[in-house]
Amino acid sequence: MNVAFYGRYSSDNQKETSIEDQRRVVARWAERHGHIIVAEFADAAVSGANARIRRGLQGMLKAALSRARRFDAIAVDQLSRLSRDVGDTDVIVKKLRFSGVRIIAVAEGIDTADETTKISVTVKSLVNELYLDDLRKTTKRGMDGQFLKDFSTGGRTYGYRSHPVHDPSGRTDPWGNPVPIGYRLMVHPDEAAVVREIFRMFCDGYGEKVIAKHLNKRYPARLWRPSTIFFMLQNSRYVGRFYFNRREWRKNPETGRRVYRWRPEDQWESRPIDGLRIVDEVAWEGAQHRLRTRKHLFSTGKSAIHLLAGILVCDRCGGPLTLISNCYGCKNRAESGTCENPIRVRRESVEWLVIGEVARHLWLVREDVCRVATRQVASQLPAPADGLREQAEAVMKPVLEGRLSGRALEEALAAYQQIWDRIESLERLEPTDQESSVASVIEYDQAVIDDFLDHLPEAIRVDFTLAREFLRDTISEVRIS
Numbered sequence: 001m002n003v004a005f006y007g008r009y010s011s012d013n014q015k016e017t018s019i020e021d022q023r024r025v026v027a028r029w030a031e032r033h034g035h036i037i038v039a040e041f042a043d044a045a046v047s048g049a050n051a052r053i054r055r056g057l058q059g060m061l062k063a064a065l066s067r068a069r070r071f072d073a074i075a076v077d078q079l080s081r082l083s084r085d086v087g088d089t090d091v092i093v094k095k096l097r098f099s100g101v102r103i104i105a106v107a108e109g110i111d112t113a114d115e116t117t118k119i120s121v122t123v124k125s126l127v128n129e130l131y132l133d134d135l136r137k138t139t140k141r142g143m144d145g146q147f148l149k150d151f152s153t154g155g156r157t158y159g160y161r162s163h164p165v166h167d168p169s170g171r172t173d174p175w176g177n178p179v180p181i182g183y184r185l186m187v188h189p190d191e192a193a194v195v196r197e198i199f200r201m202f203c204d205g206y207g208e209k210v211i212a213k214h215l216n217k218r219y220p221a222r223l224w225r226p227s228t229i230f231f232m233l234q235n236s237r238y239v240g241r242f243y244f245n246r247r248e249w250r251k252n253p254e255t256g257r258r259v260y261r262w263r264p265e266d267q268w269e270s271r272p273i274d275g276l277r278i279v280d281e282v283a284w285e286g287a288q289h290r291l292r293t294r295k296h297l298f299s300t301g302k303s304a305i306h307l308l309a310g311i312l313v314c315d316r317c318g319g320p321l322t323l324i325s326n327c328y329g330c331k332n333r334a335e336s337g338t339c340e341n342p343i344r345v346r347r348e349s350v351e352w353l354v355i356g357e358v359a360r361h362l363w364l365v366r367e368d369v370c371r372v373a374t375r376q377v378a379s380q381l382p383a384p385a386d387g388l389r390e391q392a393e394a395v396m397k398p399v400l401e402g403r404l405s406g407r408a409l410e411e412a413l414a415a416y417q418q419i420w421d422r423i424e425s426l427e428r429l430e431p432t433d434q435e436s437s438v439a440s441v442i443e444y445d446q447a448v449i450d451d452f453l454d455h456l457p458e459a460i461r462v463d464f465t466l467a468r469e470f471l472r473d474t475i476s477e478v479r480i481s
Contacts, residue, residue, distance in 0.1 A: 003030060003104070004039040004071040006060050008046060008081045019044060022077035029106045030075065038070045039063065053257065057082070061092070064101045065400065073102035079110060079121065080128040089125040095400070098413055140245075147244040150273060151182035157237055159191045159278050185276055192278045194219065195238055199279050202233055203286040213337030226335050233291060239284045240277035244269040307351050307460075307468060308478070315481035316341040323347060328480070343480060352457070354478055358471070359456045366449055392419040 005026050009018035019042050030037055041060040046053070063069055074096065076082055082103070083089045093112055096103055102113040108124065110117050143153045152162045164180035171179045194215070201211050208226035215224040236243065246268050247260045312321035312328055317339040319332040327346050332339040395416045452459075460467040 001035045001073060002038045002071040003035050003073045003075045004041065004060060004063070005037050006041045006057065006074055006076050006081065008043040008054070008056070010046065022081065025077050026075045026106055035073075035075075037075075052088075061095065061400065064096055065099050065396070069099075069101070072100070073104055073113075075104045075106055077105070078107050079103075079105040079124050080131075083125075084128040084132050086122075086125045086129050089121070089128075093121060094413070098417075144244065144269070146182050147242075147269065147271065149182060150184065150271070152185050153244060157185075157235065158232065159188055159195045159238065160185045160276070161188045162186075187276060187278060195232065195278050196283070198229060198232060199238075199283040199287050202229075202290065203283060209335055212335060216337050223338065224336060233287050237276065238279040239281060240272055240274050242271050242273055242276075244271075305468070306347065307464065307471065308354060309468075311354075311471065311475055311478055312350070313477045313479045314339060314341050315479040321480060341480075345480060350478075350480075354471070354475070355457045355460055358474055359453055362453055362456070366446075366453065370446065370449065388419050388423045392416055392423070395419065 003026075005023055007019040007022040007026075023040070027037060029035075039060075041056040041063075043054040043056040052058070060074065064071070064074065079089070082092055093103060097112055102111060104111050105124075108120075110120055110124065112118075112121065147153050151165065162183040162185055164178075165182050165184050166178040167181050173179055198211055198215075201214070202208075206214075208229040211229050212224040212226045215222075232238075245263060247262050249258045249260050251258050306323060308328070310320065313319070314321055314330040314332070317330065317332050319330055319339060321328040322331040322334065324334050324344065327344040328350055329344045330339045330341045333341055395412055398412065460470070
């Protein structure tokens with residue numbers, strides 16, 4: 001039997017050899033049973049809590065669900081390598097089982113081809129998820145203890161350095177090195193001076209963009225952005241007030257990504273440490289007062305989406321162009337001062353130039369497009385099942401993206417199976433029967449295409465969403481020089 005290997009090690013256990021160890025276990029099992037490993041997929045330093053952001057796993061699923069797959073089973077060291085989430089594991093198993101692909105957890109003796117293992121898979125998935133919950137609680141408990149001892153709880157803050165605090169008993173590790181019991185923050189003099197300069201400039205009326213440009217000129221070794229300045233001005237560590245347990249991370253069930261949520265204030269833990277104060281109270285209060293009362297608030301959210309957003313590129317630095325007073329200009333120059341490109345182009349002008357150039361180019365190749373499209377249709381006429389294949393792919397797309405669950409998932413899989421039953425029945429027909437089943441031949445009218453190109457600039461202005469999709473699919477980038 002041909003099998004595919006999948007391996008993963010998590011970001012909280014940085015052992016690059018872990019995947020190779022998993023592969024060795026699977027390879028020995030395959031050799032012992034006479035199987036052949038024909039494909040390998042892996043995700044390095046990625047948590048098992050989220051299956052959607054793992055490229056190796058998604059690539060494996062895509063290969064397993066395609067009609068041209070080269071393997072009949074997927075072998076893993078343990079089921080937790082696939083996912084530590086009960087819901088994700090259930091979806092993965094259902095998708096692969098529907099496509100006739102087995103999942104074999106070598107170390108645990110689990111094979112989804114055996115119906116009796118369904119309970120084992122569910123129980124094991126639940127244990128894997130509970131492991132994450134317990135690990136999260138244990139980690140938080142340990143960090144809480146470190147915080148109460150004035151030790152660092154992680155996270156790099158500009159202006160500070162962390163230094164190890166060794167065990168007073170003199171305990172060492174197996175290699176004779178002192179064992180740290182924690183890490184204590186200390187003020188970094190040079191960086192602390194920059195922090196004070198930022199607060200002073202902001203209190204004097206300068207904005208985040210002006211401060212970022214000033215710092216990039218004076219301290220070119222580090223890239224300063226306005227958003228960095230904005231968040232530094234709100235960091236209470238700079239006045240010696242340290243907080244813990246203010247927010248928690250949760251997984252968004254729609255996207256699968258982790259987002260933070262603020263905890264109730266009565267759960268916050270605070271601890272003043274005067275020895276770590278960098279900014280005096282006057283500068284701190286002045287900065288907070290200006291943040292609260294200034295007329296134009298600094299925005300760190302998503303900017304407005306325009307027709308050419310993400311397409312226009314600065315020719316000098318390769319950075320994106322952004323709208324500045326209804327003109328496109330280099331974002332790196334406008335916000336950080338790290339680019340010397342001074343060009344500003346009015347939004348309406350560059351949009352009409354790009355749209356006109358696209359329309360002109362399509363006029364030049366319209367005959368070639370019609371000829372190729374007609375040839376493709378002609379080559380597909382003996383296979384009326386191709387339209388059903390497109391329907392099957394459309395039904396399966398939300399399943400592969402993980403957007404369905406429960407009854408909706410079951411109905412989609414049932415519809416997918418019905419379509420393929422129809423496809424297989426059509427493929428069993430004689431050629432003459434297939435030709436008679438074709439109702440008509442698609443012909444491309446040159447006049448219709450010409451009319452489309454004539455009205456393309458106006459049509460793009462009518463439907464903004466479709467216009468953006470059309471341009472993104474047509475153009476890779478436009479460099480402004």
